[in-house]
Amino acid sequence: MTGNSSTHRLPSYLEYQGKYTGIRAWILSTDHKRIALLYLYSQIFFFLAGLVMGLFMKLELIAPGQQIMGPQAYNALFTVHGLTMIFLFIIPGLAASFGNFMIPIMIGAKDVAFPKLNLFSWYLFIAGAVIILVGIFSGDGPPDTGWTFYAPYSLKTNTNVVLSVFGAFVLGFSSILTGLNFIVTIHRMRAPGMGFFRMPLFIWSLYGTAWIQLLATPVVGITFLMVVADRMLDIGFFDPAKGGDPVLYQHLFWIYSHPAVYIMILPAMGAITEIIVTFSRRTVFGYKAIAMSSLAIAFVGYLVWGHHMFTSGMSETARLVFSFLTFLVAIPSAIKVFNWTATMYKGSISLEPPFWWAMAFIFIFMIGGLTGLILGSVSTDVHVHDTMFVVAHFHYIVFGGAGIAFFAALHYWYPKMFGKMYNKKIANWGLIGLFVGFNTTYLPMFFLGFMGMPRRYYDYLPQFADLNLLSTVGSWIMASSLILVIVNLLRAKKGTPEEMDDPWGGRTLEWTIESPPSLENFEEIPVIDREPYELKSK
Amino acid sequence: MEQNHVAHTDHFDPVASKLGMWLFIFTEILLFGGLFIVYSVYRYKHPVEFHLAAEELDVTIGLINTVILLISSMTVAMSITALQLGNKKLTLILLGTTGLLALIFLVNKYFEWGAKIHHDIYPGSEFLLSLSKGDMLFFGLYFFMTGLHALHIIAGLALLGVAFFKVKNGSVNKDRISLLENGGLYWHLVDLIWIFLFPLFYLIH
Numbered sequence: 001m002t003g004n005s006s007t008h009r010l011p012s013y014l015e016y017q018g019k020y021t022g023i024r025a026w027i028l029s030t031d032h033k034r035i036a037l038l039y040l041y042s043q044i045f046f047f048l049a050g051l052v053m054g055l056f057m058k059l060e061l062i063a064p065g066q067q068i069m070g071p072q073a074y075n076a077l078f079t080v081h082g083l084t085m086i087f088l089f090i091i092p093g094l095a096a097s098f099g100n101f102m103i104p105i106m107i108g109a110k111d112v113a114f115p116k117l118n119l120f121s122w123y124l125f126i127a128g129a130v131i132i133l134v135g136i137f138s139g140d141g142p143p144d145t146g147w148t149f150y151a152p153y154s155l156k157t158n159t160n161v162v163l164s165v166f167g168a169f170v171l172g173f174s175s176i177l178t179g180l181n182f183i184v185t186i187h188r189m190r191a192p193g194m195g196f197f198r199m200p201l202f203i204w205s206l207y208g209t210a211w212i213q214l215l216a217t218p219v220v221g222i223t224f225l226m227v228v229a230d231r232m233l234d235i236g237f238f239d240p241a242k243g244g245d246p247v248l249y250q251h252l253f254w255i256y257s258h259p260a261v262y263i264m265i266l267p268a269m270g271a272i273t274e275i276i277v278t279f280s281r282r283t284v285f286g287y288k289a290i291a292m293s294s295l296a297i298a299f300v301g302y303l304v305w306g307h308h309m310f311t312s313g314m315s316e317t318a319r320l321v322f323s324f325l326t327f328l329v330a331i332p333s334a335i336k337v338f339n340w341t342a343t344m345y346k347g348s349i350s351l352e353p354p355f356w357w358a359m360a361f362i363f364i365f366m367i368g369g370l371t372g373l374i375l376g377s378v379s380t381d382v383h384v385h386d387t388m389f390v391v392a393h394f395h396y397i398v399f400g401g402a403g404i405a406f407f408a409a410l411h412y413w414y415p416k417m418f419g420k421m422y423n424k425k426i427a428n429w430g431l432i433g434l435f436v437g438f439n440t441t442y443l444p445m446f447f448l449g450f451m452g453m454p455r456r457y458y459d460y461l462p463q464f465a466d467l468n469l470l471s472t473v474g475s476w477i478m479a480s481s482l483i484l485v486i487v488n489l490l491r492a493k494k495g496t497p498e499e500m501d502d503p504w505g506g507r508t509l510e511w512t513i514e515s516p517p518s519l520e521n522f523e524e525i526p527v528i529d530r531e532p533y534e535l536k537s538k
Numbered sequence: 539m540e541q542n543h544v545a546h547t548d549h550f551d552p553v554a555s556k557l558g559m560w561l562f563i564f565t566e567i568l569l570f571g572g573l574f575i576v577y578s579v580y581r582y583k584h585p586v587e588f589h590l591a592a593e594e595l596d597v598t599i600g601l602i603n604t605v606i607l608l609i610s611s612m613t614v615a616m617s618i619t620a621l622q623l624g625n626k627k628l629t630l631i632l633l634g635t636t637g638l639l640a641l642i643f644l645v646n647k648y649f650e651w652g653a654k655i656h657h658d659i660y661p662g663s664e665f666l667l668s669l670s671k672g673d674m675l676f677f678g679l680y681f682f683m684t685g686l687h688a689l690h691i692i693a694g695l696a697l698l699g700v701a702f703f704k705v706k707n708g709s710v711n712k713d714r715i716s717l718l719e720n721g722g723l724y725w726h727l728v729d730l731i732w733i734f735l736f737p738l739f740y741l742i743h
Binding site: 113114117176180181183184187188189214215217218219221222223225226229233234235236237242243244245248252 | 551553554555557558561562564565566568569570571572573575576579580583584661662667670671672674675678679681682686
């Protein structure tokens with residue numbers, strides 16, 4: 001495949017000397033791999049910022065009564081925590097970082113279809129982030145509406161909502177352009193011989209994601225612009241005093257924001273598929289079923305937004321239809337889980353850290369998925385609506401699902417991206433700590449919600465004290481494990497090309513090239529003459 | 539970096555750029571789609587007020603603007619054909635005409651809005667706040683949707699302006715026509731959205 005002797009190796013994308021030097025060699029680079037790292041670093045930065053905010057919230061909830069902040073500060077904190085984690089970390093998620101890095105490599109191309117547009121998307125991402133940050137630190141204080149910006153409160157509050165909403169609009173634009181770029185890349189840039197059904201399954205999941213990004217984001221974009229217009233021009237689209245309908249806002253918001261959950265989770269599922277196939281040392285079970293389930297989730301996920309609004313005022317028929325469609329999403333999701341399990345069956349499993357991370361993902365994601373059914377069914381949802389149960393479910397899916405998959409992918413592709421290997425033992429200990437900490441933090445919230453503790457309050461009744469204390473202690477375990485994981489990755493050591501080019505015995509195209517890859521990935525565009533996960537005859 | 543990698547960034551695939559443009563047009567349609575939903579819901583809720591408010595709009599000026607945009611769509615389509623046939627001069631004349639028509643559209647819009655604002659009809663005005671909720675919503679939607687459309691006219695104008703200069707200096711030519719074609723596609727979209735806005739605000743009674 002590649003010349004193993006280092007004398008023949010081209011300079012990697014990390015070392016490559018181009019027209020620019022220093023920081024400009026990065027922020028002016030149109031290389032998809034450098035852009036991917038720009039995303040990766042910015043996303044991890046925002047993730048850590050969101051983590052700190054989460055820790056402060058948990059600290060406030062350690063005991064009943066006011067601990068470290070009052071109600072207004074708490075409202076602002078959960079809003080900004082949501083904005084940061086959702087819009088700046090997990091919606092770009094695995095697609096912007098690992099998708100950008102891996103799509104061209106896994107389909108045998110030199111770059112994405114529109115490299116300059118790709119860089120422009122990152123600039124829009126940063127611009128959106130800066131606008132939100134300015135909104136937090138200027139005007140009459142950070143927004144206190146929750147990340148959903150529900151009208152009419154978002155029209156009435158004196159806090160600085162306009163900038164946050166506009167920032168989210170700009171971020172949406174960045175997401176649209178990334179999705180557009182990926183769709184065109186996948187259609188036009190596949191290497192000769194790579195038909196659609198020879199693409200790695202991570203690419204399939206990103207393909208589904210890209211369509212959601214493209215087709216759902218504009219709706220929330222225009223909705224956010226209408227909120228801005230309501231506040232600045234006094235139009236009253238969603239203001240009942242001027243004839244507007246706040247429930248209409250909720251519909252428009254969730255038409256995007258429910259599919260956005262699939263923007264977060266689909267690439268995560270794709271990465272988990274890659275990891276499980278590689279470490280099971282078997283070909284994937286049910287390739288087409290997994291590929292199609294990605295598209296099915298993308299499609300059905302578009303039609304279920306109403307399940308966020310069971311108590312907002314909708315007809316009985318609408319509620320039942322939305323509930324039914326919500327249950328339908330469980331089918332393609334379960335197809336994936338069953339196929340992962342079947343792939344492992346009789347496999348020669350190699351127990352490396354990325355595989356453990358994938359196992360943690362499946363376990364946590366299943367709890368998240370099953371509790372989703374409780375929320376998807378109208379009668380039980382009415383009972384737990386707006387309680388900590390929802391918070392727990394959401395974090396099981398988005399942090400325990402997409403977030404853990406993000407770190408799983410990072411551990412899996414780290415040697416490829418940087419040519420370095422982390423300490424595997426510490427990576428495993430970090431995962432165990434994170435797993436314990438995660439469940440200690442969020443599992444009690446299910447019970448709290450069932451007992452009736454509402455979300456979004458800085459204070460609670462004394463009977464909720466024990467479980468909240470447990471949850472806060474869990475958040476400390478979780479945060480320290482995350483720091484351990486990140487420090488371990490930063491301390492990774494350079495390996496020889498023999499060790500790093502294909503450390504896991506992967507079979508997709510990225511493992512046929514050097515680690516880290518050269519600027520154009522392939523010296524010669526490969527011709528694909530085999531199925532994506534066929535075992536190599538060594 | 540680009541210097542050493544001409545093949546890398548200069549990779550040219552007209553099918554890809556057209557595909558990209560069509561996808562972008564989808565997103566624009568969905569952007570306005572959200573507004574069309576809002577319009578339908580509020581029209582359904584306030585049929586009488588929407589009816590009466592619509593009679594305040596000047597059909598003549600709306601009709602003139604519709605005709606202007608239709609002609610501009612024709613001229614941009616002709617400019618693409620002209621460039622395909624290798625007639626650079628005619629391409630530039632037709633593109634210039636398109637731009638001129640777009641400017642006339644904006645000037646008309648300016649006077650139309652100006653007259654409304656002169657009569658104290660604009661979002662948040664005391665007069666409008668004294669009217670019914672349906673009136674407020676109608677004029678809110680009118681200003682927001684035609685305003686957003688006008689922004690798209692300006693964006694299209696900028697895009698065609700870039701195409702104009704690239705045709706002039708030869709970097710967009712018979713064999714590399716994508717930018718002009720995409721500019722034309724975008725312009726048709728802007729035109730098409732107006733074709734929906736015109737009846738929704740001016741004609742339905």
